[in-house]
Amino acid sequence: MNTLEHTYLYQEIHEQPQVLRNTLAREAQVIKDLAGVINQQDISQVVIAARGTSDNVGRYAKYLLGAANGFSVGLAAPSLFTIYNRKPRLKNALVLGISQSGQSPDIIAVLQDARQQGALTVSITNDTHSPLAEVAAYTVDMNAGPEKSVAATKTYTASLLAVAMLSTALNGSQQQWDELAAIPQAVSQTLELDAAALEAAARWRFADRCVVIGRGFNYATAFELALKLKELTYIVAEPYSPADLLHGPFAIVERDFPVLLIAPRGAMLPNINRLLEELHQAGADSLIISDDPATLALGDARLALPWSVPEWLSPITAIIAGQLFALRLTATKKLNIDQPRGLHKVTRTH
Amino acid sequence: MNTLEHTYLYQEIHEQPQVLRNTLAREAQVIKDLAGVINQQDISQVVIAARGTSDNVGRYAKYLLGAANGFSVGLAAPSLFTIYNRKPRLKNALVLGISQSGQSPDIIAVLQDARQQGALTVSITNDTHSPLAEVAAYTVDMNAGPEKSVAATKTYTASLLAVAMLSTALNGSQQQWDELAAIPQAVSQTLELDAAALEAAARWRFADRCVVIGRGFNYATAFELALKLKELTYIVAEPYSPADLLHGPFAIVERDFPVLLIAPRGAMLPNINRLLEELHQAGADSLIISDDPATLALGDARLALPWSVPEWLSPITAIIAGQLFALRLTATKKLNIDQPRGLHKVTRTH
Numbered sequence: 024m025n026t027l028e029h030t031y032l033y034q035e036i037h038e039q040p041q042v043l044r045n046t047l048a049r050e051a052q053v054i055k056d057l058a059g060v061i062n063q064q065d066i067s068q069v070v071i072a073a074r075g076t077s078d079n080v081g082r083y084a085k086y087l088l089g090a091a092n093g094f095s096v097g098l099a100a101p102s103l104f105t106i107y108n109r110k111p112r113l114k115n116a117l118v119l120g121i122s123q124s125g126q127s128p129d130i131i132a133v134l135q136d137a138r139q140q141g142a143l144t145v146s147i148t149n150d151t152h153s154p155l156a157e158v159a160a161y162t163v164d165m166n167a168g169p170e171k172s173v174a175a176t177k178t179y180t181a182s183l184l185a186v187a188m189l190s191t192a193l194n195g196s197q198q199q200w201d202e203l204a205a206i207p208q209a210v211s212q213t214l215e216l217d218a219a220a221l222e223a224a225a226r227w228r229f230a231d232r233c234v235v236i237g238r239g240f241n242y243a244t245a246f247e248l249a250l251k252l253k254e255l256t257y258i259v260a261e262p263y264s265p266a267d268l269l270h271g272p273f274a275i276v277e278r279d280f281p282v283l284l285i286a287p288r289g290a291m292l293p294n295i296n297r298l299l300e301e302l303h304q305a306g307a308d309s310l311i312i313s314d315d316p317a318t319l320a321l322g323d324a325r326l327a328l329p330w331s332v333p334e335w336l337s338p339i340t341a342i343i344a345g346q347l348f349a350l351r352l353t354a355t356k357k358l359n360i361d362q363p364r365g366l367h368k369v370t371r372t373h
Numbered sequence: 374m375n376t377l378e379h380t381y382l383y384q385e386i387h388e389q390p391q392v393l394r395n396t397l398a399r400e401a402q403v404i405k406d407l408a409g410v411i412n413q414q415d416i417s418q419v420v421i422a423a424r425g426t427s428d429n430v431g432r433y434a435k436y437l438l439g440a441a442n443g444f445s446v447g448l449a450a451p452s453l454f455t456i457y458n459r460k461p462r463l464k465n466a467l468v469l470g471i472s473q474s475g476q477s478p479d480i481i482a483v484l485q486d487a488r489q490q491g492a493l494t495v496s497i498t499n500d501t502h503s504p505l506a507e508v509a510a511y512t513v514d515m516n517a518g519p520e521k522s523v524a525a526t527k528t529y530t531a532s533l534l535a536v537a538m539l540s541t542a543l544n545g546s547q548q549q550w551d552e553l554a555a556i557p558q559a560v561s562q563t564l565e566l567d568a569a570a571l572e573a574a575a576r577w578r579f580a581d582r583c584v585v586i587g588r589g590f591n592y593a594t595a596f597e598l599a600l601k602l603k604e605l606t607y608i609v610a611e612p613y614s615p616a617d618l619l620h621g622p623f624a625i626v627e628r629d630f631p632v633l634l635i636a637p638r639g640a641m642l643p644n645i646n647r648l649l650e651e652l653h654q655a656g657a658d659s660l661i662i663s664d665d666p667a668t669l670a671l672g673d674a675r676l677a678l679p680w681s682v683p684e685w686l687s688p689i690t691a692i693i694a695g696q697l698f699a700l701r702l703t704a705t706k707k708l709n710i711d712q713p714r715g716l717h718k719v720t721r722t723h
Contacts, residue, residue, distance in 0.1 A: 067465055068418045070445060075620030086450055090459040095420060095466065097447025100435055101616070102589050106640050109440040115417055116445065129616060174621075232582055232609045239452045253622045259582045259609050266451070266479060266722035270425030271524075272603045274713040290456050294723070305715055363624040365655055372616035373644070 027350075030360045031172035032255075036346050037214060038168070040207040042177045043339075045166040046184050047203060051192075054185065057145060057161045058192035064143060067115045072099040072133035074372060076175040076247060077121035080147070080182040083243035083338055084119065090240075091190045091335065101129035104136055105373050113142040120146045123170060123178040124369045125153025134158045147185050149178050163189075172361045173368050174254045176346050179247060180210070183339050190335075202333050206340075212330040213343040217351070220344070223310055223324045224351035230258055230281045234272070237285035237341075238264040238294060244285045244338045248345035254363050255353040265298035278306035284322070285341050286313040289334025296321070312344045377700075380710045381522035382605075386696050387564060388518070390557040392527045393689075395516040396534050397553060401542075404535070407495060407511045408542035414493060417465045422449040422483035424722060426525040426597060427471035430497070430532040433593035433688055434469065440590075441540045441685065451479035454486050455723050463492040470496045473520060473528040474719045475503025484508045497535050499528050513539075522711045523718050524604045526696050529597060530560070533689050540685075552683050556690075562680040563693040570697035573660055573674045574705045580608055580631045584622070587635035587691075588614040588644060594635045594688045598695035604713050605703040615648035628656030634672070635691050636663040639684025646671070662694045 027033055069088055071081035078098065085096040099118075103109055105128065118137035120130050125148040135158050138144045146159035149167050156162040165181040184206065191199040227233075233252065237245030242264055249262035260283075263272060276282070282302050286295045292315060299321055302309060311322035319325045326344040353360050377383055419438055421431035428448065435446040449468075453459055455478065468487035470480050475498040485508050488494045496509035499517050506512040515531040534556065541549040577583075583602070587595030592614055599610035610633075613622060626632070632652050636645045642665060649671055652659060661672035669675045676694040703710050 067462070068445065068447070070447075074616060078617075078620075086453065086457075089450055089453045089461045090457045093460070093462050095418065095447060095461040095463060097418070097420075097445060100439060100592075102592075102614070102641070102644075103436065103439045106589060106644060107436075107440045110443070111439045111445040112417070112443050113445060239456060242450075242452075250621050254624045257625050257627065259611060259625055261609060261611060264452070266424060267428075269722055270428075270720050271600050271716065273715045274604045275607050275609055276715060277607065291452070294452075294456060365623045365626060366621065370620050372619055 027354050032174060032176065032350055032360050035170060035172050035177045036350060039177050039180050039343065040211040042167045042181050043184055043207045043210060046181045049166055050163050050185060050188065053161065053163060054188045055192045058189060060143065061117060061193060065115055066117050066143065069094045069096040069117045069119060070099050070113060071096065071119045071121065072101055072130045073121040074127055074130065075370070076179050076250060077123065077182065079243045079247040079250065080121050080179065080186060082246055083183055083240065084186045086240050086242065087186060087190050087335060092193050099133050101133050104132045105129045110136050113137045113140050116142045118142045118144050120155050120159060121182055122155050123149045123165065123175055125150045125155035126369050127371055128373050131155050131158055147182050173363055173366045174251055180339050180342065187336060202336060206332065206336060209330045209332050209340050210343055213328060213340045215329060216326055216344050217347050219326050220347035220351045223326060223348055224355040226324050227281060227352055228355050232259045233281040233283060234268065235260055235262045235283045236265060236268065236295065236298060239291040240335055240338050241285040241287065241291065241341055244341045244345065247342055248283065248285070248349070251345060251349040254366065255349050255360070256356055256358065265294055268298065276302060276305045276307050280307045282307045283310045284312065286311055286315065286318050287328060287334065287337035287341055288315045288331060289337065292318065312341050377704050382524060382526065382700055382710050385520060385522050385527045386700060389527050389530050389693065390561040392517045392531050393534050393557045393560060396531045399516055400513050400535060400538065403511065403513060404538045405542045408539060410493065411467060411543060415465055416467050416493065419444045419446040419467045419469060420449050420463060421446065421469045421471065422451055422480045423471040424477055424480065425720070426529050426600060427473065427532065429593045429597040429600065430471050430529065430536060432596055433533055433590065434536045436590050436592065437536060437540050437685060442543050449483050451483050454482045455479045460486050463487045463490045466492045468492045468494050470505050470509060471532055472505050473499045473515065473525055475500045475505035476719050477721055478723050481505050481508055497532050523713055523716045524601055530689050530692065537686060552686060556682065556686060559680045559682050559690050560693055563678060563690045565679060566676055566694050567697050569676050570701045573676060573698055574701035576674050577631060577702055578705050582609045583631040583633060584611045584613055584618065585633045586613055586615060586618065586645065586648060589641040590685055590688050591635040591637065591641065591691055594691045594695065597692055598633065598635070598699070601695060601699040604716065605699050605710070606706055606708065615644055618648065626652060626655045626657050630657045632657045633660045634662065636661055636665065636668050637678060637684065637687040637691055638665045638681060639687065642668065662691055
């Protein structure tokens with residue numbers, strides 16, 4: 024009998040504290056070496072090549088390496104390399120390829136060309152023998168072990184952690200290393216949200232469209248949670264920052280429109296709260312992921328993060344709450360948890 | 374009586390040939406001057422700050438300035454400047470702010486900071502006396518005249534044209550200037566798709582979710598058409614490249630799921646056609662915008678572009694077909710054409 028607890032997805036979600044401990048312990052040295060090389064070079068920009076869940080890691084890197092390290096970070100357009108065969112200049116760039124399998128030809132092509140141009144190439148992957156790892160000058164291992172569920176969970180948080188470690192190694196701040204060391208424990212605590220996730224899932228049983236709101240560091244969380252909802256529950260979930268939503272898409276929000284808000288404490292919270300007010304005026308039904316009691320009280324439903332972490336690390340705990348919600352909603356909707364329709368674990372795009 | 378032909382949106386869609394003629398004639402000199410400055414400097418990257426429709430112009434610029442001019446182009450994260458107050462290094466960058474109104478504080482803040490850092494700043498705006506124009510070293514005028522409909526149309530194509538002119542001026546190719554000169558006529562011809570748009574709109578009367586597919590130069594078109602559909606018809610429309618769709622979101626595609634494909638002739642067409650096959654296998658219902666008869670024949674419904682332009686300029690004609698479809702679908706759904714719910718013409722975000 025395939026009970027929920029026996030699904031790969033459930034198990035992989037719950038493996039995350041151990042995976043993160045492994046990444047912290049095993050990758051610190053290579054990341055410090057890499058940071059030393061970066062700090063010696065005249066790197067003017069960071070370019071990230073990734074797809075799907077890994078692209079959302081790229082969104083986190085864009086904000087963190089921008090805010091904490093002053094890099095201008097862009098997401099690559101792989102089709103320039105693979106279809107138009109016209110290659111942007113990347114000589115003074117750090118080019119970062121992120122891929123669980125390390126197999127997607129378009130991502131490999133970007134790294135290959137970047138290396139030929141003399142750029143510093145780095146891969147973050149769960150397979151250190153993959154073609155992506157082979158083409159990169161430096162490789163960070165996700166240390167997640169085999170990921171068998173089609174919907175990625177542990178490789179996402181391991182990759183977020185790797186990016187956060189790189190940012191910290193570049194700054195050399197001991198306080199940040201201490202904050203990183205507390206993350207596996209914070210994730211363990213956050214996994215206790217499972218009962219609340221089940222309750223929230225019951226409310227969303229018949230949702231078939233929604234928007235997911237996050238900004239700044241948690242812009243990535245909005246994209247990743249929207250992707251989990253699409254992959255697992257087939258809800259057409261649109262991710263937005265408040266600013267992006269207000270510049271047009273807000274029109275889709277009607278009475279009873281379901282909205283999910285990623286709203287942990289930090290500099291971004293007032294911005295999210297102002298939007299929440301406008302959403303409620305439009306009649307939206309809100310589900311809030313937050314560790315701020317006042318914000319949680321404003322929601323129609325809530326997942327109260329039981330453990331507060333600094334805002335720059337909050338994407339790691341916030342997505343745990345989102346993963347549990349997506350898992351429980353998939354079960355509530357009686358859908359296939361480990362093998363969503365139309366998807367394969369390794370996707371090779373050109 | 375407010376018949377369709379008397380709406381601002383209808384009129385502004387039909388003003389586009391003249392607007393584009395004006396932009397071609399009046400902005401060529403400032404764009405050539407700007408290209409001269411760019412070619413003299415050691416510009417290593419282009420950073421674009423924009424929201425909503427203008428952000429989709431940024432997506433076009435990312436591909437065109439990458440493919441034709443070798444620039445690595447990134448979209449800025451304005452919240453780094455306005456909320457986290459941590460500013461990425463932009464010294465050797467060309468920083469391009471795009472905004473119809475030139476009023477949004479977050480976009481102005483990015484340009485302001487870039488200029489202080491010594492970056493080359495450029496604005497593309499419909500108000501050359503706006504705060505955005507004042508802060509930029511160079512300003513390109515959209516020449517669109519007042520845009521009164523909340524949903525932007527003529528300012529979008531004028532901005533695309535400005536970007537295409539900049540790319541051409543940087544290369545100095547007479548062939549490209551000739552191709553640009555033919556665009557107003559191509560747009561005039563494309564406006565004759567109105568009857569076909571009405572027919573396609575009837576088929577989509579009850580659609581409430583969809584995906585819009587485009588890649589490469591027309592990745593921008595997918596985003597812009599999805600935005601028009603959300604603003605005007607309240608359809609939850611998700612834009613994707615084929616590669617992005619396959620890395621997860623494909624799961625939402627079920628029997629009868631409406632899919633809109635931007636598929637003009639060019640290097641990207643085989644990639645789009647392969648996806649179309651997979652979409653049909655999943656039971657999707659397709660509406661195709663193309664000038665390729667074989668591709669059009671594969672669709673369940675179609676908007677046959679009557680005039681072929683080179684692929685790098687096809688986003689300008691492809692979105693005309695999309696605008697007509699969105700207009701006709703809004704009328705078919707009996708919704709407000711010029712004043713969608715919840716939106717204002719000028720959106721000021723921080």
